[in-house]
Amino acid sequence: MRKITLSNGETVEVECLSCAITSGLIKPDGGVVIETDYFHAHQDVAYPIKGLIILASKRHIKSFDELNDEEKIDYINLLSKIRKAQRDVLGIEYVYYFYNEDTTHHFHMWMVPRYEWMHEFGRSVESIRPVLLHARNKMNNEENKLEVMRAIKALTRQLKVGTL
Ligand SMILES: [Zn+2]
Incomplete structure (x- = not known):
C-alpha cells in the first residue's frame, strides 16, 4: 500500500x-478530461504545463503487449483525439510522449506539449525530467495554475463536443 496525500490535505492508502x-x-484537480470504457485522461496539475495530459488504462496492466484488441483500438483513437484537441484548442504544435513499463503505478502515457521555454533543457528525451521539475518547482504560481485549469476546461469541452 502507498500513502497518497490529496490536494485537499487528506491522506488515502492505495x-x-x-x-x-x-x-x-481519487479525483484529479481539473477533473476527468475524457474517459472511455478502457481509458481515462486527466492532467496532473502538480506539473502545471498547459495541455499536459496523462492517459491511463483502467485495467491494472503494465505493458503495451497486455492490451487486448478492443483496448488497442480505443487507445489509438483516444490518443489521437486528445492530440487533435490539443492542437485545435490550445495550438500545440508538438507533443512529447513518455511511457515507462516499469512504473510503480500502471499503464499510463504522458502527453507533454512542447513549448519554447523548454528548449533550454534539451531537444529530446533528455529534456523531459528537467522540464517537468522546472514546471513543478518554478511555475506553480496562481496565474499559471489558472491558465492550466482553463486549458483543462477547454480540452474537456472540445472532447465532449467531439464525441457527440
Ligand atoms: Zn493499477
Whole structure:
C-alpha cells in the first residue's frame, strides 16, 4: 500500500495510484478530461504545463503487449483525439510522449506539449525530467495554475463536443 496525500490535505492508502484515479476514488484537480470504457485522461496539475495530459488504462496492466484488441483500438483513437484537441484548442504544435513499463503505478502515457521555454533543457528525451521539475518547482504560481485549469476546461469541452 502507498500513502497518497490529496490536494485537499487528506491522506488515502492505495495499492496503485493509477487504479485509484481511473476508478474515480481519487479525483484529479481539473477533473476527468475524457474517459472511455478502457481509458481515462486527466492532467496532473502538480506539473502545471498547459495541455499536459496523462492517459491511463483502467485495467491494472503494465505493458503495451497486455492490451487486448478492443483496448488497442480505443487507445489509438483516444490518443489521437486528445492530440487533435490539443492542437485545435490550445495550438500545440508538438507533443512529447513518455511511457515507462516499469512504473510503480500502471499503464499510463504522458502527453507533454512542447513549448519554447523548454528548449533550454534539451531537444529530446533528455529534456523531459528537467522540464517537468522546472514546471513543478518554478511555475506553480496562481496565474499559471489558472491558465492550466482553463486549458483543462477547454480540452474537456472540445472532447465532449467531439464525441457527440
Ligand atoms: Zn493499477
